[in-house]
Amino acid sequence: MLVQSMLRFRTFFLFLVIYSLLTLTVFFPYSAVAKKQQSSSLVKDIAAAKKVVERSAMDETQKQMALGHLESARTKEEEIIAINERLTALKTEMAEQPEKINQLQKALAINREQEFLEWSNRIPEDAEGFMLEQFLERERTVIAEIQAKIQAVTHELTLLISHSTQTSEDAAFLHRMLDDVSLPVVIQKDEPTALFEARRLRRISEQRLLKATMDLQSAEQSTASQRQSFHETSLRELRFRQGLHEKRVEHLQQRISDRGRIELESLVNKLTQHEQKLIGSIPILVSSAHENLIIGETMLQQNEILVQDRSDLTSIEHARRRIADSLQDSRVRLDVGGINERVGRWLWGEQRRLKPTVRLELRLKTIRDNLADLRLERIVLNEKQRDLVDFDVAARTMIHEVTYKNGLEQIDVNVHRALVSLLQKRAELLIMLESLLQKRISTLEKSEHELQEQIHVTQDLQQMLSRHLLWIPSHGIVDTEWLEKVPEGFYDLIKPSRYVTTLELSLQNFHLYPIPWLISLLIIIVLFELRRRAPSHIEALAENTYQIRKDSYTATIQALIWTILGALPGPITLALLGLLLQGIGSPGRFSHSLGLACMHLVIPLFAAMLLFWVSKEKGLAHAHFRWTKQRRTVLRQWLPFAVAIVLPLYFINVLAFVRRVDLAIDVQARIVIVACCVILALVLWRVLDVGRLWVIRGVTNEPSNLRKFLRGSLPLAFIFVAILAMMGYIYSAGIILQSALASFSLIVAVALIGGMLARWFLLGERRLALHRLEERRLAAVQAAEESSSVVTPELGENITLEQVNTQTRRLLRALRVTLLIVGLIWVWVAILPAVTKLDEIELWHFSETGSDGQITTKPVTLMTLIFGLLALTVTTASARNLPGLIEISLLSHIRIDAASRYAITSVLRYAIVIGGTVLGLSFLGMRWSQLQWMAAALSVGLGFGLQEIFANFVSGIILLFERPFRVGDFITVGEFSGRVTKIRTRATTILDSDNKEIVIPNKTFITGQLTNWTLTDNITRLIIRVGVAYESDVNQVRALLLQAAKEDERVLKEPEPSCWFMAFGVSTLDFELRVFVDMVNLRVEVQDAINARIFELFNQHHIEIAFPQLDLHIRDIPETKPQLGSFEKL
DSSP states (O other): OHHHHHHHHHHHHHHHHHHHHHIIIIIHHHHHHHHHHHHHHHHHHHHHHHHHHHHSOOOHHHHHHHHHHHHHHHHHHHHHHHHHHHHHHHHHHHHHHHHHHHHHHHHHTSOHHHHHHHHHHHSOTTOOHHHHHHHHHHHHHHHHHHHHHHHHHHHHHHHHHHHHHHHHHHHHHHHHHHHHHTSOOOOOTTOOHHHHHHHHHHHHHHHHHHHHHHHHHHHHHHTHHHHHHHHHHHHHHHHHHHHHHHHHHHHHHHHHHHHHHHHHHHHHHHHHHHHHHHTTSOHHHHHHHHHHHHHHHHHHHHHHHHHHHHHHHHHHHHHHHHHHHHHHHHHHHHHHHOSSHHHHHHHHHHHHHOOOHHHHHHHHHHHHHHHHHHHHHHHHHHHHHHHTSSHHHHHHHHHHHHHHHHTOOOOOHHHHHHHHHHHHHHHHHHHHHHHHHHHHHHHHHHHHHHHHHHHHHHHHHHHHHHHHGGGSOOSOOSSHHHHHHHHHHHHHHHOHHHHHHHHHHHHHHHHHOHHHHHHHHHHHHHHHHHHHHHHHHHHHHHHHTTOTTTOOHHHHHHHHHHHHHHHSHHHHHHHHHHHHHHHHSOTTSHHHHHHHHHHHTHHHHHHHHHHHHHTSTTSIIIIISOOOHHHHHHHHHHHHHHHHHHHHHHHHHHHHHHHTOHHIIIIIIHHHHHHHHHHHHHHHHHHTSTTSSSOOTTOSSOOOHHHHHHHHHHHHHHHHHHHHHHHTOHHHHHHHHHHHHHHHHHHHHHHHHHHHHHHHHHHHHHHHHHHHHHHHHHHHHHHHHHOSSOOOOOOSOOOOHHHHHHHHHHHHHHHHHHHHHHHHHHHHTTTOHHHHGGGGOEEEEEEEEOTTSOEEEEEEEHHHHHHHHHHHHHHHHHHHHHHHHHIIIIITTSOOOHHHHHHHHHHHHHHHHHHHHHHHHHHTTOOHHHHHHHHHHHHHHHHHTTHHHHHHHHHHHHHHHHOSSOTTOEEEETTEEEEEEEEOSSEEEEEOTTSOEEEEEHHHHHHSOEEETTSSOSOEEEEEEEEEOTTSOHHHHHHHHHHHHHHOTTSOSSSOOEEEEEEEOSSSEEEEEEEEESOGGGHHHHHHHHHHHHHHHHHHTTOOBOOOOOOBOOOSOOTTSOOOOOBOOO
């Protein structure tokens, strides 16, 4: 029966082979030839139609359209030829695949042990080391080639599997397109025949291309399972061969290490014996032999390190290949399996097995450091070898140094020969050591390359997992089957034997290593003692905040330190306990998992305790930050409740994830996640109620839309997370809960930073107010000393305290929001795929020229758009709120005038605007190479269209730096005089004597004449011109004028007043009285007083103030009127 079955199988197999050969030789070649002839005929028709179009009398537009249709038809025919070639190759491949699969299966049937034994027997037992090294390098090359083939086959298999899932959709799409192009081509009205023929040929080519594509797709789909089976078999065979060659590599490495160790140990023994023979002889020989022995021992040590380096290289290669396989398998599962529980568990398993890249980078750094040391050591060896080029000279040099140093006589020839022999041996040893070092360098270079590849693949895998993990369920939903697991899950949590074992291990570790336990206990005692003292110190520091003279920022810093000390004992105790528990057990044991869970609880507990201590009465929030009573009360009421319930539950959740036990995650973690989310939703709903946590000082029951939104959205978000956990997204819900607690810690940190900055701003504003009050007091005293009736107005332009407070509040709010946004992104970006996927959404592209001159196209993603808008927003907020910050940070510490403050503020504002704008636009794809052309075009536009405005702007910048006048100076420009009140970049405002504000463009000050009466000195000269009659006594007039000037106390004695007889006027003798006053605003007052006194003195001494005289001569007087003569002194 067996013989008959074999004969039947052989007959059937021969029939299949004959049928396949007939099909290949008859049908496929005929079909290929027919299609090729048809395609060739159509290509000829297209070429002929092109010639007709070129000779036709059509207009240029129609001719170009026709040529375009023909070129498209020709391109499609080329694509058809390529598709037919692929189809022929596919059919040929399918015909050859049965034989190939048979050969692969025969290769897989080889006995691995027998094959390895036969291969190892072919290597001679006495093979030299260099021969074994050649065999090892050859095997490594084969493994690299096999690995490249594995990657290629895996890629083809992935494409095949992913393509098979899209075949039905593609086929339907192709059928719809074929139906569309199957409609007959109708000639249009007044359409030339050549154009119609071109359109017809294009339509035929489109139909043929679609049919060829459908034929290829049909052939691929019908052979997909067979090709997939072939690729899978090829992959198994390649991995089988890879395993064989890896075993060979291990065998060769072991033989090389064993042989090298034996040879080097023998060499060291010989060197030791040689040294022992020379003991008691000439010291130079003994020292040379000892140095040779040291080199031999170094070689033995380097050989052992080389063995370890090669072993590490093998492990790195295996790890890199495993991660690459995991990456490829994960991609295939995502493409094929989609989103289901099985894929989710696979991906989460890969996430747990994935090592952090930080460890790999540290290992890479160690390898690079070792490489640098080895290369330096090789340089030292080369120097030693150069010293031993001539052994005779080297020996003589050594002998000469020894005899000269020790004052010995000349050593005989035998010693010289022995030393030369030792040096020759040393040269051989150095060559062998250099060879070992070179092998180590080569091995480490390969390890470096493999580790870099491993880091790159690990990052790719981590990025892919982070994008997909949260959206894939890891367990089943809550159903009756899950409810049956609940008792077993609870028993797994409270299993007494685990805790008893942990206690026993702790006692054993305490007896063996008591010092860490005692140090931890001492730290805890000290912290609790400091915690006992903290309240009294905090209350004492709070008393100083109510006294302006004693209040300082140092008191706030001290209060913060005592608050931290009060909050530290609990978290530090938990951290020390976690470290000690990790020390008593190896990774994977329950005690070690307990330790890790304790460490995960440290930061949330510290944040909660810190917030509780901050909200105490007379604490930081009360005395220093000025938080409202309602906020402090609600924190003291609800925070202990939330900490007492949520943190223990969170500890159970972390313990379940750390243990990586599926039952614990499915039952314990799921239940505590749901409980934590429900409790947190309840707490947030209560604390965000009206008049509780969200309260503004001085406002009760404020209608805050943001508070209403958060009160509704945050509890709903936690309820949604609980629903996710019940639906099987346990890993996703656990990570979201962990990030939520991390966000709570971040909010506490931002609140503390914001409170400390607000406190600093508050004290700065207080110093600013005291400084201005002192300025006003000094100004009032000075004015009272100069004149009892005149009050000097405050000089200079200052930002009011209300403006400073508003600007600092805006700046502080912007800083808090920025810190909060950046911190939340840092907390959530690693686990929230929606955020990481923003970088995959490309909005537009821009071109950039690299350093090599190549033009590259880069995308602008949604992530960079958000960063660009954030940069522009921060720039706007900083530019708007900079003056208040300058007032607090500069004026409260140093004395600086208003003009300097405004100049500094303006320059910094422009720098922030320009820098922030360039940074924000660079995120949006605008580089400086593009912006500079925009700036040039803008400059040209400004030069012509906005010439005056731009000139005033530049003039304002020049005025800010050159400072020809300051705020408060009294100036005269053109016909305007007044005191400068504002200096802006476009115009300057002066206040004249009529209390009118005059706005003068800055260009006027640069191009026109400017008089500054108070630039360097407030002393100004006042000129009073007086004209007296010709009959007056000149000396008496001069004396009376000087007397009037000296009688006024406001006229300076130095420089003293002067009087000058200036000219003979038409009807007056002209005098000038020149006096000096120390303030510009006294000019009018002094002039008025002196003029009044001059008039009074002139009247007393009968001196006439002349007035103009006019003589009239009348000619040709009419006879009817009497003659009047001439009149004088009219």
